[in-house]
Amino acid sequence: MIRVEKLHKTFGTGTRARPVLHEVDLNIAQGTIGAVVGPSGAGKSTLARCVNLLERPTSGRVWVAGTDVTDLPERDLRHARRAIGTVFQSANLLRRRTAAQNVAMPLRYLGVTAREEKRRVAELLERVGLTDRADDYPAQLSGGQRQRVGIARALALRPKVLLSDEATSGLDPAATRSVLALLRELRTDLDLAILLITHEMEVVREVADTAALLREGRVAESGPVHQLVADPHSALGNALLPDRPVSWDRPGLGTWRLTYQGHAVPTDWLTRLGADHGLDVHLLSATVEEIAGRAAGRATIAVGHDRADELTAALDGWGIHAEPLPEPLPESLPGPLPPDHSARAEEPAASEPASEAAAETAAETVV
Amino acid sequence: MSTDLDKLWPLLFPAIGQTLQMVAAVMVIVVAVGTPVGVVLHNSSPGALFPHRALRATLSWVVNLGRSLPFLILMAAIIPFTRYVAGTTIGVSAAIVPMSLAGIPYFARLVETALREVDREATEAGRAAGGSRLQVIVSVQLAEALPALVGSLTIAIVGMLEFSAIAGTIGAGGIGYLAISYGYERFDTTVMTATIVTLIVMVQVIQFTGDRIVRRLAH
Numbered sequence: 001m002i003r004v005e006k007l008h009k010t011f012g013t014g015t016r017a018r019p020v021l022h023e024v025d026l027n028i029a030q031g032t033i034g035a036v037v038g039p040s041g042a043g044k045s046t047l048a049r050c051v052n053l054l055e056r057p058t059s060g061r062v063w064v065a066g067t068d069v070t071d072l073p074e075r076d077l078r079h080a081r082r083a084i085g086t087v088f089q090s091a092n093l094l095r096r097r098t099a100a101q102n103v104a105m106p107l108r109y110l111g112v113t114a115r116e117e118k119r120r121v122a123e124l125l126e127r128v129g130l131t132d133r134a135d136d137y138p139a140q141l142s143g144g145q146r147q148r149v150g151i152a153r154a155l156a157l158r159p160k161v162l163l164s165d166e167a168t169s170g171l172d173p174a175a176t177r178s179v180l181a182l183l184r185e186l187r188t189d190l191d192l193a194i195l196l197i198t199h200e201m202e203v204v205r206e207v208a209d210t211a212a213l214l215r216e217g218r219v220a221e222s223g224p225v226h227q228l229v230a231d232p233h234s235a236l237g238n239a240l241l242p243d244r245p246v247s248w249d250r251p252g253l254g255t256w257r258l259t260y261q262g263h264a265v266p267t268d269w270l271t272r273l274g275a276d277h278g279l280d281v282h283l284l285s286a287t288v289e290e291i292a293g294r295a296a297g298r299a300t301i302a303v304g305h306d307r308a309d310e311l312t313a314a315l316d317g318w319g320i321h322a323e324p325l326p327e328p329l330p331e332s333l334p335g336p337l338p339p340d341h342s343a344r345a346e347e348p349a350a351s352e353p354a355s356e357a358a359a360e361t362a363a364e365t366v367v
Numbered sequence: 368m369s370t371d372l373d374k375l376w377p378l379l380f381p382a383i384g385q386t387l388q389m390v391a392a393v394m395v396i397v398v399a400v401g402t403p404v405g406v407v408l409h410n411s412s413p414g415a416l417f418p419h420r421a422l423r424a425t426l427s428w429v430v431n432l433g434r435s436l437p438f439l440i441l442m443a444a445i446i447p448f449t450r451y452v453a454g455t456t457i458g459v460s461a462a463i464v465p466m467s468l469a470g471i472p473y474f475a476r477l478v479e480t481a482l483r484e485v486d487r488e489a490t491e492a493g494r495a496a497g498g499s500r501l502q503v504i505v506s507v508q509l510a511e512a513l514p515a516l517v518g519s520l521t522i523a524i525v526g527m528l529e530f531s532a533i534a535g536t537i538g539a540g541g542i543g544y545l546a547i548s549y550g551y552e553r554f555d556t557t558v559m560t561a562t563i564v565t566l567i568v569m570v571q572v573i574q575f576t577g578d579r580i581v582r583r584l585a586h
Contacts, residue, residue, distance in 0.1 A: 054491060086492070094492075105492075106498075
């Protein structure tokens, strides 16, 4: 369990004081992955460093695996750190040590016997699928393999808590997927509480159980990922499952923005609207994905104004949230109008990486 | 005037021995003291293992002090101190005092520079893995910087060879003394040439060996 309560962190003192974190609350249970996302400079890394005790909070409390680690004296911090495995961006392996020697590092510091060390290192390398690369130096490994070595090293002392600070940044998409799959596997097999610091929305979408959005040192929003994507007004939900731009040229039709999530929603709702309800549905844009093990979708559709009541009734029955989008401005207005800005301007702006992520997934998911 | 070649060897051989003796003794002291000083210089800087502004400023000032005087002047200036430590102001043991005093800050700066090249994240990973500061210094910082440290050692040995030659001018013995007393004061071209060739060969051998080791350490 990782628990952070009213965490404040300020660097410097007096006039040069630079507050980085304000009143940050965070809770990650065993067997779950909690993501902290946010733009760079939001304080994500500082939060990570406060959790793995490389940095002392200015005020507030931090619990790791049931222990309050906030006020531990320096010599106990070292022992407390052993209960936390940290996976760093770019793995931070020692370049002059082999994969096996890197994994052995925490065991050496602890002072286990040579036999125990050998046994445990073999076990860990097997766990991350790198038994055959034990004697390779980091320079001989790919980025994804290096990160696996980093994960094996973080697991060496059987921590209950794993902290991943941008562990997949800088990896190619295939390596990212394999590292994330490994983290998901470890979460379940070892019942780990994993704090995942990232700026990549697709990473959150792929593995996180809960997510918190950090903005200017404050938690702007947090919650279980499946709830966030089901909430049409959640900034984080919108960033996770962004709306696609819509063209507005639909005279006589009402436009609706749909948000849904969960097993209750039939996957064939779109055809059923036509077959069972006789509705003439125009699908303008849609994103459908499996998030946290459940289908989640966003869609913009257009239906004749006279059929609005039937539409909302049908959608309500399936648990699909629907809200009408404002009418497009009359064409008589001077000058060309950008097609989608009037609607999107009201929505909370998605952060930079989210739109990148959206662009990437768009090709696969737009129906 | 010029020494016969058959008389040259009896002059040169003991001189080389004295020089090697001086450099070896000084390097033991310089490495033993300079390495910890370099480690503290590096790790007392902001963001390192034990940031400490006052400690770093003081140590840095002292190190700069030791590096700011030309060796010849330092050597002459500390003669009373040398007499106090070594009991004499001439000979090999007397030369070791100023050479160490000049060599320690020199090597400390080289160590500091070598450690600065080690990724800060590697140090961080060591701490996150539950290592004590000493464990992290030894197994992460010094171990990762080993090739650079061997390079620093090579530079320091060549530097000490040069200092030993300068020390020779005030009676420390060795090749420097030979060059001054025979080559310079007696215009003995043979001895002068021999000392120059000897120094060149020594520096080349030291540098070649150092480079070989660095290459073997690189991964």
